Amino acid sequence: MDRIPPRWNVEVEGICWLPRMIEKARMRERGTLGAYLIGHSPVDAALLKQLNITTEAFVQLVCEQPDDRSVLVALRARGFDEPAVRGWSDTFPRRYALYITLWDLDEGYTPPKLWQALLIAGFHRLEMPLMQGFRCIRRAP
Secondary structure, eight states: OOOOOOOTTOEETTEESHHHHHHHHHHHHHTOOTTOOSSOSHHHHHHHHHHTOOHHHHHHHHHTOSSHHHHHHHHHHHOOOHHHHHHHHHTHHHHTHHHHHHHHHHTTSSOOOHHHHHHHHHHHHHHHHHHHHHHHHHHOO
16 A cells, blocks of 8 residues: 545545545555555445445546546536535534544544554454455445
8 A cells, every 4th residue: 555545634625535535546546545445435435425426437537537626527527416515524523523533543643542552453453354345245246
């Protein structure tokens, strides 16, 4: 993996999470996604639903665009309820507070307490097999 995707609160024109998903799509295409998921997490699924696009269509659209703003322009051209997406983005910190705590610990934005560090270390030993299992479940008919 060449890097972590942007933090959850990085925005493109006021829409959080979108830059993170865009980078995860690019990482997938480069083969550097590692244990990250694109389209499989509940947060990705929620934004994809708001944008009215499938994971595969999103990844293809991202690959056709040079930057985050261009991706948003292309998504707008496909059509989605922008006020609803902005509402989703505005409520993101409240709606996903537990996830945010875990992401920030895992990616080093918040220094962990000792018990959290031990928990994270244990999770990392299981992370790749768990993520591969999630991918298999999502592919099953």
